[in-house]
Amino acid sequence: MRGGTKGWLWPALIAAVLIGAVLSIGVGSAAIPPARAFAALLGRGDPVERAILVELRLPRAMLGLAIGAILGLSGAALQGYLRNPLAEPSVLGASNGAALGAVVAIYFGLASSSAALLPLLAIAGALVALALLSLLAGRSESALTLILAGVAVSTLAGAGISLALNLSPNPFAAMEITNWLLGSLEDRAFSHVLLALPPIALGAALLAWDARAFDALTLGEDGAAALGVDLARTRLRVLLGIGIGVGGAVAVSGAIGFVGLIVPHLVRPLTDRSPSAILWPSAAAGAALLLLADVAVRVIPTTNELKLGVVTAFLGVPVFLVFLMRERRLW
Template sequence: MSVQDFALAAEVAARRRWSATAALLALVVLLVVLSLGIGPVRLSPLAVIEAMFGGGSDVAQVIVREIRLPRTILAFAIGGILGLSGAALQGLLRNPLASPSLFGAPQSAAFGAVLVIALGLADVRSYALPVVAIIAAFGSVFALLAIAGRNAGLLILILAGLAISSFAGAATALVMNLSSNPFVVLEIAFWLLGSLEDRSFQHVALALPFIIAGAAVLLSQASAFRALTLGEEAAQSLGVDVGRLRLYVITGVALGVGGAVAVTGTIGFIGLVAPHLMRPVIGHDPARLLVPSALTGSALLLAADIAVRIIPSTSDIKVGVLTSIIGVPFFLYLIMRERRALGGGVA
């Protein structure tokens, strides 16, 4: 083996990863076009593209650019940040079962948001909703990692996550319980199911800055996740400040998940599923999984949001309900696969 062989092997692997990422990107673009075309008025992909670039009828332009575009942007961005958060948490904890929803982050963010709604402080223009949701998400992930401690096993993480999400659920129920206005309660209940329906550019403006900030924080730590493959001690000996890394990841996940939950309610399990779909294609390197997991998350949420619009039903199916219905069996499958590690107590 020589330096040339070495470089060649690295290049072959890199080319495969690039083509996989490019294919994923093409899929996302396709889903974006489909998402813009589906609704009460069906538009062909060509009509969508025409309307996007200022052609076609005025009606088509309004439908695509003003009514459907915000929804599609949110599906893309929120799916992406959820996939990215899952990959980052799995990288930080070296654990394939880590994800924001299993750790109670969206549930806690939802509690924060529900509190704001119940107190009547929610307004589409107000940043109170995302800010409180982000603070609650930060608190939950921080508490989880503090309880689990360093080098925590799978079982501890999942039990602590279960406790935190149960607590967030109970706190949310308490707020609804104490709320005197039945209309507010109904609004909260529907909002909790998670939906992208009827979202406007004001919602996009509310969530997007936080999502972008969260994504930037998580992506900036990519190579540290790779060093963590060797464990916290070895990573530290390679020059990674593990304590600071944890704080960055908690902040990034909280910004992204809090911002997302504030405008859509809870949409679960995308963060868990996306990295798993990418590992057979991209490999297990936690740094390289970040961007493909984000794109997969986008694709999943775009597809789910298309599905809820075309599945025939008497009332609307909420997209958060659909992702959980698909995500939970997948989680059970993962538990089955990780049975040995779980049984042993420490992974």
């Protein structure tokens, strides 16, 4: 292995990401031959085809790449930090908190008044959820305490979402909230890319900061502290990274589950199993998985386009069960 991973892993991941990106740009309801698509991307050719590729499919591909990467990275970081193979952003309440913030923006009509309010409230919702998590967990550095507090926060945020659906002023508002909660990259533009990329990049940087600390935490809190890890600062960076990164992703895509849970399990057998070796491969694998899932929602024949969150759930459950049966003796 090189750098804790098998030598062919990174070439395979890069190829998967490139294939996913090419398919995401090239596949859709409007069939555009490769030569004309290439010309359109260079600013030539038919203006309608150029608009489809550059204004609709390219931003969708960029968002799939970025959102899949942060979800995969978040799942790997949390599994390393909590030493729990079932950890993902929803475990700490970040996903539901971000979803609740976005639902508030939709419910009160704030999203239609300003495009920036939806991502801002989603990030705020995730950070408020994580602040409540820290308050409930107190000074304890125990992973179990954080998980139990996260379950409580996630349940509370989920109850808030249900309340918004129950009290929605009309069926159309409830439908809009429900469609958003199912997760999708449909009809996204470069404005969404500009809104999502800064928080995703900041969140990814914060999560990658503590890669070595995650390795030290495999020895337990006391062992990591003995090696010089500042547990309080590590927790703060992890929580901020999850809140900002996942909040920015959820704000433009809606709720997309299972990516952060499944991807580290796909990558882990191809590494030395140390948390630091899993982080960036999980980001690349998450990007490839979400790109390919987004292509699937376009090619599966249905009356209405499938929602991305539905496809990732159907893909994630069987894959997770297979890897759980294979890997259960190795944890």
